[in-house]
Amino acid sequence: MSRMRRRLIRTWALTVAAWLFVLAVSFPLIWMLASSFKSPTEITAVPPRLLPDALYLGNYEALFAGDFWRWFMNSIIVASGTVVIVIVLGTLGAYSLTRFSYPGQKATSTAILFTYLFPSVLMLVPLFLIIVELRIMNTYWALILADMTFAMPFSLWLLRSYFLSVPLQVEEAAMVDGASRFACFFQIVLPQVMPGIISTGIFAFILAWDDYLFASVFTTTAEMKTLPVGIARYANELNAEWGILMAASVSVTVPVLVLFAFLQRRLLPDLNAGAVKA
Amino acid sequence: MPAEHAPSFGRSNGSELRLDRLVKRFSRGEPAVQIDELRIRAGEFVTLVGPSGCGKTTTMRMIAGLEDPSEGEIYFGGKPVVDLSVQRRNVAMVFQNYALYPHMRVSENLEYGLKKRGVPRAEREVRVLAVARMLRIDGMLDRRPRQLSGGEQQRVALGRAIIRTPEVLLLDEPLSNLDAKLRTFMRAELVKLQRQVGCTTVFVTHDQLEAMTMSDRIAVMRSGRIQQFDTPQDIYNHPANLFVAGFIGSPPMNFIAGTAEGGGGGCTFRAQGLQLHVSDADCGGRLRPGDGRQVTLGIRPEHVGLDGGSGDLAAVVSVVELIGAEKYVFLESEAGELIARTNADARLQPGDRLFCRFQRGKIRMFDSTTERACVEPLA
Incomplete structure (x- = not known):
């Protein structure tokens, strides 16, 4: 067998x-x-079949007739509130951790990562007490605060690594060119860490979008429910409305897929290539 | 200069740059930089040269305002600038790794400094085009840094620096990332550019060849201190101490440790296998060693003549290196190892026995204790 043929096979x-593998996943x-x-009868049919006989839209009709849009x-x-706050605080924090030197800087970096190691359940009681104390129970702020608390440590570390990849000399060159520290941050550094900011945004969005635990504990009324908590209503110990549940799952997944498709192009890893000669 | 390369973006007047009792300490202990005085004339091209860690880049960063001095003052044209922020000093800097803005096009890189200084758009466009033409990068104004070669990136970095016609231009080893051929070409280009722009220029390098070929004057640094500040010729011919003598010149100066006896118009230098009467004239009229002092004789490789019959010091050839137009001959003698520089036609083989003849008038003497050139009688 020729080498060419072996390579082709x-x-x-x-x-x-x-x-x-893709199919399995x-x-x-x-x-x-x-x-x-x-x-509903087709879903529970034995033997199960992958494709439906006819396109049945009843699940979606039932889903959208309910509180779906409110939860959405x-x-x-x-999720958006969490993303905005995580990005604003995360970029400022990561910039500070990588560009300024102050006592306890290294310890702060390590401690931040350490907090990420705690399971979210452990944070529940302290967060609950803080939220009650702040009188923001059953508000968006309660969920944003809780999700942000959990998203921030990893986001800071993620952004920190992006900031570290921006050469200090590029900033110094801008300062010699007359740029203030703020101008450096906004005009020189931020555009270079944009893939990191987008990655962080996606991470924070998905974390808040998928959160069930905090949303189920920190909201008490039906109109404050988020999608994961609302959808869970369709499955309980007595009954599961699988069709509506699947329709809801599709409706939850689509926005995330759209977000990914839209931002994927901007996740270029080599945006700061060419800044400095290696 | 071709007409199309004439700079129409302006010419810097350049300022006298003076460092006065400048000290930089990073921690307790010896200062990283300690310069009593360094006065650079307006429009002059001065090179700070020295081995890694000698404080040359720190000195440059203090001039730029990127580093605060611990003590001392820096003057631009007589005005103190230490209290001025980096943004308010009229300096420009080319970094070793160019530090271009990767997300901006070449034209945006060039005009960024002008933008920050409020130069109107129309004038910015004119200046960008003029600088780009001068540096022959006008065909790549819409490209981003990652789409440029190393040499092109360097030109953009240079253009970004000179477009503002700064008072002081700082160049931090800008040639070190280029290949040997391009480096040789850019050395001449850089000097030509500096003459055209006219700004006072401080160039930092560890490459003594760059220092020698490009500078009006050279400041040789070691351990944060300036060892000698002089013209390239004077530094090469009359090094102030053993360090400068050994650092400047390639191959380096030969050193033979010995003793000096006598005085008043000359002395007798003795080392193992070598006895030499050295008059004032033999070493450039500067010889003033004291009687019986430990001294080091220095002689550059091109001033060591090789003779089969007679000479000052018997030696054996150990290695012969052909470097194109000339040969480096490595010799072993009782006084130590020596290097001689001969023309490429010299027929020499390892193992050849011959004599070294030190060219009179080119011998240099240094006090072995203080390492200083024997300019005055030793105390």
Whole structure:
């Protein structure tokens, strides 16, 4: 067998293996999407079938007729608020950790990462007490504060590594050019860490978007529920409305997919290539 | 200069730059920089040269305002500037790694400093074009730094510095990232550019060849202190101490440790295998060693003549290196190892026995204790 032929067979084998892997990973998503268009009897049919006989829209109609849009808006507000606060505080904090020297700087960096190691359940009681004390129980602020607390340590570390990758000399060159510290930060450094800011934003958004624990504890009324808490209503110990549950799951996943598709192009890792000669 | 390369963006008047009792301490102990006085004339090209860690970059950063001195003052044209922030000093700097703004196009990189100083858009455009033409980067104004070669990036960094016609231009080893051929070319380009722009220039390098070929004057630094500040020729011909003598020149100056006896018009230098009468004239009219002092004789490789019959010191050839137009001959003698520089035609083989003849008038003597050149009688 010629070398060329062996290489071709290997390439094909690898491609097939990769596709099989992708199929295995995405099967639950495909099943979710297919089930959301099945009637209740079709969903529980034995033997199960992947594709529905006819496109059944009853699950979506039932879902959208309920409180779905209210939960959706609540989730959007909480996730966006978390993203904004995490990015603003995270970039300023990471810049400070990488550019200024002050006593306890290293210890602060380590302590921040250490807090991320605590499971969120452990933070529940202290957060609850703080939220009650601040009188923000059952408000968006309670959820934003809770999600932010959990997203901030990792975001700071993520951003810190991006800030470290921006050469100090580039900032110094801007200062010699007449730029103030603020101008340096906004005009020189921020554009270079934009992929990091976007990654952090996505991380914070997904964390807040998927949060069930904090949202179920810190909201007490139906109109403050977020999507994960609201959707959970369709499945309990007595009954599970699988069709609506699958339709809701699809509706929750779509915004995240759209967000990823929109921002993927901006996640260029080599944005600051060419700043300095290696 | 071709007409199309004429700078129409302005010419800097340049300012006299003076460092006065400048000290920088990073922690307790010996200061990283300690300069009593360094006065650089307006429009002059001065190089700070020295080994790594000698304080040359720290000195430059203090001039730029990126580092605060612990003591002392810096004057631009007689005005003290230590209390002025980096943004308010009219300096420009080219960094070793160029430090271009990677997210901006070449044109935006060039005009950023002008923008920050409130120069109107129309004037910015004119200046950008003039500088770009001068540096031959006008065809790549829309590119980003990552799309440029090392040499092109360096030109952009230079353009960004000179476009503002600063009082003082600081160059921090800007040639060290270029390949050897481009470096040789850029050495001449840089000097030409400095003459055109006219700003007072401080160039930092550890490469003594760059210092020798580019500068009006050189400040040789060691351990934060200036060892000698003089023209390249004077530094090469009359090094102030053993460090300068050994640092400047490639291959380095030969040193032979010995003793000096006699005085008043000359002395007898004795080392193992070598006895030499050295008159004032033999070492440039500066010889004043005391009787019986430990001294070091210095002689540059090109001033060591090789003779098969007779000479000052018997030696054996150990290695012969052909460097294009000339040869470096490594010799072993009782007085130590020596290097001689001969023309490429010299027929020499390792193992050849011959004599070294030190060219009179080119011998230098240093006090072995103080390491200083024997300019005055030793106390």
